Amino acid sequence: MSERLIQSIERAADVLEIFLTTNSELSVKEISEKVNLSKSTVHGIIKTLEHRGYLQQNPDDLKYRLGIKLFELGNFVGKHLDIRSIARPIIKDLVNELNETVHLVLLNRNEIIYIEKEDGPRTLTMYSHIGKRAPVHCTGVGKAILAHLSDQEVDRLLSIQNLLSFTEFTMTDKEEIKNHLKSIRECGYAVDDEEIELGLKCIAAPIFNHQGNVIASISCAAPKIRLDEERLPKVIAGIRKAALEISKALGYKGVMQR
Amino acid sequence: MSERLIQSIERAADVLEIFLTTNSELSVKEISEKVNLSKSTVHGIIKTLEHRGYLQQNPDDLKYRLGIKLFELGNFVGKHLDIRSIARPIIKDLVNELNETVHLVLLNRNEIIYIEKEDGPRTLTMYSHIGKRAPVHCTGVGKAILAHLSDQEVDRLLSIQNLLSFTEFTMTDKEEIKNHLKSIRECGYAVDDEEIELGLKCIAAPIFNHQGNVIASISCAAPKIRLDEERLPKVIAGIRKAALEISKALGYKGVMQR
DNA sequence: CATTGCGTTCGATATTGTCGAACACCATTC
DNA sequence: GAATGGTGTTCGACAATATCGAACGCAATG
Known part of the structure; x- marks a missing residue:
């Protein structure tokens, strides 16, 4: 059971999964408070996830929500x-x-x-x-x-x-x-x-x-x-x-x- | 455009998205070849993703497939x-x-x-x-x-x-x-x-x-x-x-x- | 009973993710 | 229109930590 897990990935998963319990868009600050990481760290994670389509930013208020890539992956899983x-x-x-x-x-x-x-x-x-x-x-x-x-x-x-x-x-x-x-x-x-x-x-x-x-x-x-x-x-x-x-x-x- | 992206997260995304183009279960070796990373590195990524439910391992042949967590996240996106x-x-x-x-x-x-x-x-x-x-x-x-x-x-x-x-x-x-x-x-x-x-x-x-x-x-x-x-x-x-x-x-x- | 081919573990190394501080930007306020 | 407070974003230095190769365990194969 002593697996060596990769922290950055776990942190990214933390960020994604926060959205499951919130039902709304979240700002960088809100996310950083919920995962207990600095704003700048969370910012890096978010930008990476956004870059890959796992999150998307609302251009109006700069808040983030889950992205289409997850929809794509989720439907793929559902199909199989x-x-x-x-x-x-x-x-x-x-x-x-x-x-x-x-x-x-x-x-x-x-x-x-x-x-x-x-x-x-x-x-x-x-x-x-x-x-x-x-x-x-x-x-x-x-x-x-x-x-x-x-x-x-x-x-x-x-x-x-x-x-x-x-x-x-x-x-x-x-x-x-x-x-x-x-x-x-x-x-x-x-x-x-x-x-x-x-x-x-x-x-x-x-x-x-x-x-x-x-x-x-x-x-x-x-x-x-x-x-x-x-x-x-x-x-x-x-x-x-x-x-x-x-x-x-x-x-x-x-x-x-x- | 000069964003500082987090590599581990990108690598994890690479791994996940490989499955979208394969339609089948993949072994550690197959994945490591497709993403050009060492077997041990990929193993770490995979175990982390598995730990979070983003991948799951078939106990019969030890191969991996996309996990239920993605289904969960994807349906959440679809619902919203x-x-x-x-x-x-x-x-x-x-x-x-x-x-x-x-x-x-x-x-x-x-x-x-x-x-x-x-x-x-x-x-x-x-x-x-x-x-x-x-x-x-x-x-x-x-x-x-x-x-x-x-x-x-x-x-x-x-x-x-x-x-x-x-x-x-x-x-x-x-x-x-x-x-x-x-x-x-x-x-x-x-x-x-x-x-x-x-x-x-x-x-x-x-x-x-x-x-x-x-x-x-x-x-x-x-x-x-x-x-x-x-x-x-x-x-x-x-x-x-x-x-x-x-x-x-x-x-x-x-x-x-x- | 070697051999091959996997998945997995481990330690040393250098890469790279992290934090705090500073900056940019947009409101609102006085 | 200067000052303020609240954001998101950038940056550099440092230490944490992900990476690789080598080695191990365990099947299946001949």
């Missing part, structure tokens, strides 16, 4: 995420069937990242966007993945940072979560019942690769009222079927339990 | 490109009306970059994808933008690199192109008639911002046979109308000429 192109048509069919928003996520580090999203026709939809991150312990998609990882792996992921609480229903006790994962593993789907946002309910199922490892998951997200006793079984069946379909398209050899 | 969200519904309507693929592009450096694409229902569509780049001098979208830039700017853009020829119809003489731009400016739309790919025809129109400067363009791209004398006027009118609509949504105060 083959699970995405495999899943997209299946997700579209599912949205048509359920009339609700469906998400596809990957596990990345200790969080999940949305890589595909198809909104349902209803106006009341969840706030989410492709590329966004969310915690694993309080999302259906996160729990669906956790439930099929090894105990050590789950332990590791849940220990990287404190388990934040978002609503009164968020589980923050590691043992409680691990027990809960068992039942998810048994029934084949995960439910997030207002654990990250009040009023929001999600039904999620895991996606496996050709080696039988979970690598992703999909979920249906909707206001709790819309997922009533009548519709719930339909949604669960639909999500599970779609997840299995995507898994099989990825070369998964298993079958649906029960 | 407001012209994109403004244009998307207008483009969708246009595709429904014309039944052909429509592209939205920005000028970036001396190339255009596709930032939105909506395929038509036909099976024979153009190969393009969001984030891709193309030259300005032989695309409808490129010429539509050039036609509304200043003479000096056009000169500068056309001089950055040699004007490559793709088909027998590609214009590579700067004076010829500049004359051609005049007629585009007069009629309000640009045509690419097999100038980048045999059989491909595009009709493009410029998009202006609130200051009246061209900042983007949209085009309809289709096999030449499908844009016959009967359909052409419809397509031209549709593209021009949509371009003006987007411009107005961006605060443009002008009107359509003639």
Whole structure:
């Protein structure tokens, strides 16, 4: 683990990633304060990143924002995420069937990242966007993945940072979560019942690769009222079927339990 | 222009951008050959980029590919490109009306970059994808933008690199192109008639911002046979109308000429 | 069991990124 | 219109640190 990392590159990454948490343009001074480097140092970093198209300067106020090169690289990555192109048509069919928003996520580090999203026709939809991150312990998609990882792996992921609480229903006790994962593993789907946002309910199922490892998951997200006793079984069946379909398209050899 | 750029960051950018031209995973050795740096140096750069999620290593063959962080950053940029969200519904309507693929592009450096694409229902569509780049001098979208830039700017853009020829119809003489731009400016739309790919025809129109400067363009791209004398006027009118609509949504105060 | 071809580690060296200070520029203020 | 405060930007000296080559570990190959 004693890797020799190149500081300038790390600093450049720091600068770029600050923009992910700010939502607006930033001045040299603002950036230098946020990364704790001198103005002149930050200026050098910024000018280099700008020169390569990773940042761009607004000529009006001289502030900076993320550049088109990142858009170019990001879309290239998206294009080569083959699970995405495999899943997209299946997700579209599912949205048509359920009339609700469906998400596809990957596990990345200790969080999940949305890589595909198809909104349902209803106006009341969840706030989410492709590329966004969310915690694993309080999302259906996160729990669906956790439930099929090894105990050590789950332990590791849940220990990287404190388990934040978002609503009164968020589980923050590691043992409680691990027990809960068992039942998810048994029934084949995960439910997030207002654990990250009040009023929001999600039904999620895991996606496996050709080696039988979970690598992703999909979920249906909707206001709790819309997922009533009548519709719930339909949604669960639909999500599970779609997840299995995507898994099989990825070369998964298993079958649906029960 | 005598800026002091930080070499390590440039080198890291070199490494990342190599992947845009390769379409596959690369080994340390392959990368080090392509960037002309020693294996150990490249190894350091790669490990740093991997540590930050800009690259990821395939555990099977130890080769590297672009990482999820770039996907995250790229989608963030895409989300904040407001012209994109403004244009998307207008483009969708246009595709429904014309039944052909429509592209939205920005000028970036001396190339255009596709930032939105909506395929038509036909099976024979153009190969393009969001984030891709193309030259300005032989695309409808490129010429539509050039036609509304200043003479000096056009000169500068056309001089950055040699004007490559793709088909027998590609214009590579700067004076010829500049004359051609005049007629585009007069009629309000640009045509690419097999100038980048045999059989491909595009009709493009410029998009202006609130200051009246061209900042983007949209085009309809289709096999030449499908844009016959009967359909052409419809397509031209549709593209021009949509371009003006987007411009107005961006605060443009002008009107359509003639 | 040599051999080849990788990825990776390590230490010495000189390159080069960093900081503080100074400068340029544009507001606003008096 | 001089003075002020807040920017972004430039510059030189110094010390930090990225670089290279050599060596190592580990497969696969013959």
